Amino acid sequence: MSRRRRAGRLAAVALVAALSVTLSGCVTWFMPPKTSATSAPTGETVTADLKPYYGQILSWTSCGSGMQCTKAKAPLDWKNPSGGEISLALVRHVATGKRLGSLLVNPGGPGGSGVEFVKNNLDYATDKTLQSSYDIVGFDPRGVGASTAVKCYSPAQMDTYLYAITPGDRGSDAWIAEQKQASVDFGLACEKNTGALLKHVDTVSAARDLDLLRAVLGDTKLSYLGYSYGTYLGATYASLYPGKVGRMVLDGAIDPAASNFDVTKVQSEGFESALRAYMKACLAGKDCPFSGSVDQGMATIGRLLKTVDASPIRNADGRELGANTLVTAIIYPLYDSTAWSYLSQMFGDVMKGKAAFAFTLADAYNNRDSSGTYGDNSTEAFMAINCLDYAYDANPATMRAQAAELSKDAPVIGPYMGYGDIGCANWPDKTTATRGPITAPGTPPILVVGTTNDPATPYVWAKNLAKELSKGHLVTYKGEGHTAYNKSNSCVNDAVDHYLVSGTVPASDPMC
Known part of the structure; x- marks a missing residue:
């Protein structure tokens, strides 16, 4: 077929919603505590042409169900930051307990809306433990959804x-x-x-956007939860900014070394x-x-x-x-x-x-x-x-x-x-990307979660990515379905929660 099936946790969410297996019946929305309506950037040193971006102050407004929304500006072309800008849409649910920082969440795709994922399916994206410890932040990558978006057909x-x-x-x-x-x-x-x-929606550009979002949210290190394609975005970030990785979970991994045909075959x-x-x-x-x-x-x-x-x-x-x-x-x-x-x-x-x-x-x-x-x-x-x-x-x-x-x-x-x-x-813009293993030396431990019979991102990719990363740690869920955190069992959930909240890495694969 002419279009390869996409791999995204958002697919499972949309299926449940579309077929009336209602998520809202099990969601308890929290009104966030009173906090500043703005986010102060980290103030880190960047080149002059990036200062307007890394120094911007985000103003948040209520957007329903205890959520706050905003938009950030980013360079259209990261190789020429002064040559125009785009907007990136964000939503956050403010931490309900002792706040550790922001946890940026990507649902997959590519093309999945992190804004819609977090805004409409908070309890599916993360559990109450993470909601207590982090501002849960969903974002639409460049080209997607409420960010400056790709537009093609009626x-x-x-x-x-x-x-x-x-x-x-x-x-x-x-x-x-x-x-x-x-x-x-x-x-x-x-x-x-x-x-x-259209020629600037590649994942490397999106990973640079991710670092910008980290900085304008006021976080010196990136805390990140990526599902499916979001694992490739996270791994790409780690390869570009290893010293700025905080705690990163990659669930339903894509192997960065896999070619287009490898992906289709597996x-x-x-x-x-x-x-x-x-x-x-x-x-x-x-x-x-x-x-x-x-x-x-x-x-x-x-x-x-x-x-x-x-x-x-x-x-x-x-x-x-x-x-x-x-x-x-x-x-x-x-x-x-x-x-x-x-x-x-x-x-x-x-x-x-x-x-x-x-x-x-x-x-x-x-x-x-x-x-x-x-x-x-x-x-x-x-x-x-x-x-x-x-x-x-x-x-x-x-x-x-x-x-x-x-x-x-x-x-x-x-x-x-x-x-x-x-x-x-036959695309108008030809790729310049080269596929290969991402090792990301210099990062702290990164958790990679794989499901043994995941149809969209098969288990072998999680094993490969965990081995490729210089500090990758595999958590295996023995079961069916696409991705495992917050939808499989307490063994997986505990491993992810303990890591993101306390920095505790399992001594070995718990084989959940």
Whole structure:
């Protein structure tokens, strides 16, 4: 498919919200104590062209449910700080107890809104222990959400981009040509509607923004909790500013050394493994639309995907359910095992020739409501950031060989995860990034959390990152789902809380 699945904890949040597994019922909002309405910067020495940024005073205003919001300014281009500026949106929940400082939180993506994550899902982002000790600060990275944002398509155009059926046989010359044209058109629209920002939404620039936010919040060291893609942002920060790292937790890790194809391959295998885990649970439970063994159930899903790839199912709104959209609908509930029942409902409907619930899941993943309105720019930001962060090769022979490898290693999901290089190989701005291990010598200990059957950021990446970092410490959660802190068990939560509050690092991997 032309767009690789994004890896973000925000996906699990949106799934829960969109399908009315209500988070608000378990949230207790705190009104923050009276504090200064401003944040004083650290006053550290920077070059003259950075003084207007590092010396700015943030003014906070109430923005509902005990939250405070503000915006900071940052250089458009960190290589030329005097050449224009952008704004970065922030939200904070002030510490309810003895304050240690600010804890900046990123939910993943790339393209996930940290402002919405913290503002609307505080108790999902962090537990009460961290809320007592830290100002919990969510931020929208450059290009995302309420910050100066990437803009590409109207809702109708986005529908076509995400859901249209590409004519021709998958992987054929004609099919590739159609995919290429769609990617070129999308990239040109992003360039036209976003302007100069589009070439400056890379993760290194976002990590420099993160240091700026640390300073204007008044923190001499960065305390950080990053989920999924947020682990790459955090690791990048550590490589750039090792002496300014305070306490950093990276949950659902991405391996910085992984190439674009490595990511696609390992994710394909991860989602395939999670789908098998779902199938095993489904067959052992009630109201399962499958029968026989796990292998037989997986084969049924494979046939279903091939069927809709050849003959899409038309939905009541006119959209057609093809294999790409069905894969999105399958992948989405795999982020959280508590949502697996929705998979059973969706599969049962599709087997009967009904597309509505599959579109409900795919729309929730893409943050599209029933009126056709998109709630954020996460798809545009995801593409723009990834296109600058990885190298791409859209040579048809290379892509076909890779597609065959994906189909072999992940027979059900893999056939629909190939050809992802087409989109970014035709992006207006070419990447200058090089992928490699991040060792970040000179940092204090960094906690890396990995889930053994995480479909979106597979466990091997957490193991790799913990080994690559000069002071990485792995905390393993034996279980299902994407990310582990505050959603798995007390063993993981205690390890993270003790580290962030007291600086205590587990003597060894607790294997939670």
